[in-house]
Amino acid sequence: MRATVMYGAGDVRVENVPDPRIQNPTDAIVRVVLACVCGSDLWPYASMPASDQGRRMGHEFLGIVEETGSEVSGVKAGDLVVAPFLWADNTCVFCEEGLHTACPHGGQWGPNGVDGGQGEAVRVPQAQGTLVKLPVAEDSALLPSLLSLSDVLCTGHHSAVKAGVSPRTTVTVIGDGAVGLSAVLAAKRLGAERIILMGRHKDRTDLGRDFGATDIVPERGEEGIARVRELTGGLGTHAVLECVGALSAFEMGLGVVRPGGAISRVGVPQYGEIPFGFTDFAKNVTLTGGVAPARAYMEELLPDILEGKIEPGRVFDRTVDLNDTPDAYRAMADRDALKVLIEP
């Protein structure tokens, strides 16, 4: 089959790889119907050292179950299913706590002989725990929104949940990428009435407004901090959803968080240390977030998509054929596209 492999910064190829086959009785084989490129794929696309080995790419996909191992129940051949961006057994003590990212029997798509999602098919380990059945047809117009359950919608939701977003909280979202816009949507869904979106790409912040943002702040750094404070009577917001991962974004978060508030980070941190000393201690600032346990939220968010209450799939603004996946990376890296769908 064909699948996407990255060989280094800027070097993404679609190649022939071995067809997936059941290796363990807990596996399933899924034919991919829809996949996409993630903002986090752009970090290695910018910096991965060149390698002969290559890295299988993609951790967001939905598709049709073709075959299941002998120990898999709950999903069967012919089912349309979506996978979270990490696989997990959904039964261990961590999964029961809603922290599927810490599942000792789980793992990542791509490395260690596991397929990536940007390909024609995927062997899904721990299929029973990992896959969520979608009660729509393969040609449903809801597919892009349902694919967002793999990552960006659940990641935005995670940031809002961990920050304690509710109808009583004001919110700042830092970053107008697909995760930032999903965080806006998630905060709105949780009842927040005041949502300030920090972003400077008008087409994206316009979508942010549609998703529920009440104010747009294009300024960055000290200027951006001053603007958010001005909008909030000098106080800042209770919740800050940090959806970038750069140290400068986190530092903006420290500047705009209200005393007693929380910064919830879901942008993959590109730093090892942060300033977090006496001033933040005196302010009772909480720092939370992390890699989203998407699987924990999928059943909760699915009905809102099926009922049309939310349209997270609007973050996708382009679709390419699997063969053109390298163009998808380029378009997203150039900020020419927000988030690109891949149709194998």
Place this chain on the structure above:
Amino acid sequence: MRATVMYGAGDVRVENVPDPRIQNPTDAIVRVVLACVCGSDLWPYASMPASDQGRRMGHEFLGIVEETGSEVSGVKAGDLVVAPFLWADNTCVFCEEGLHTACPHGGQWGPNGVDGGQGEAVRVPQAQGTLVKLPVAEDSALLPSLLSLSDVLCTGHHSAVKAGVSPRTTVTVIGDGAVGLSAVLAAKRLGAERIILMGRHKDRTDLGRDFGATDIVPERGEEGIARVRELTGGLGTHAVLECVGALSAFEMGLGVVRPGGAISRVGVPQYGEIPFGFTDFAKNVTLTGGVAPARAYMEELLPDILEGKIEPGRVFDRTVDLNDTPDAYRAMADRDALKVLIEP
């Protein structure tokens, strides 16, 4: 009157200062019955540059109201009252959120013409919001426990509340000082069944056991981390209550916190930056805590003391006359005493 003044590291004096008098209609004058030295007083005792001005000391006291300003109701002359370690109006938007530490009309004991608690009397600003009436006599045996409401009990409680301690959480408390021991007591009170206390002073950890600690870990650093992990099946604990303030203590916290868990810091941080990068992000570690809004918790904790359910006053192991306050500092700095009461 006599009051305690610090002129530099190791230089604490009891001197004559002007008698307090009502300056604002919201003031009250309180004659101090019982005060104490705080672990946080030991930071300037170790490092304050010598100064001619001196700094009025003490932020924990209870006493008898002698006089109230014209706008003070709720407390009156003759009442026995306790004060939290920061004064506040108890009516602003932050106080209503339970974050009295951010009260815009509040402040610290000691600086800016406000008396410290280690003296014969105190002018209490925002007296109506600040003072909590105690329904016991001036000679009650409960006074030391009631004095702990000023700071250490509420600070320990704050660390446990912010970390989400409940009957379902395992807990590590870092530090066997008065705040650490209070955190053990608070965690036990909130229902935690497994409480690991990291501390190496046997008389203190013995009291920790009485307060509810189930395990004592005297080791520090990597050894201490390994021991806590061993005690928790390799996982660490859901809650880590960091009651020291040193970077090394925080780093132990990172080592013993369970994936998805929280480190709640109430030790005043003696650092400006912390390691908090991808590893902690992948573990979904929350970092919370801060300066405790003691006033927010006093009414909630008071009944348990009055009913004898908790005895937080057991952290006091020595009593001195006001004139001997310098000895109290010395004894605590030398770890010869845990926490010292002052009787003016």
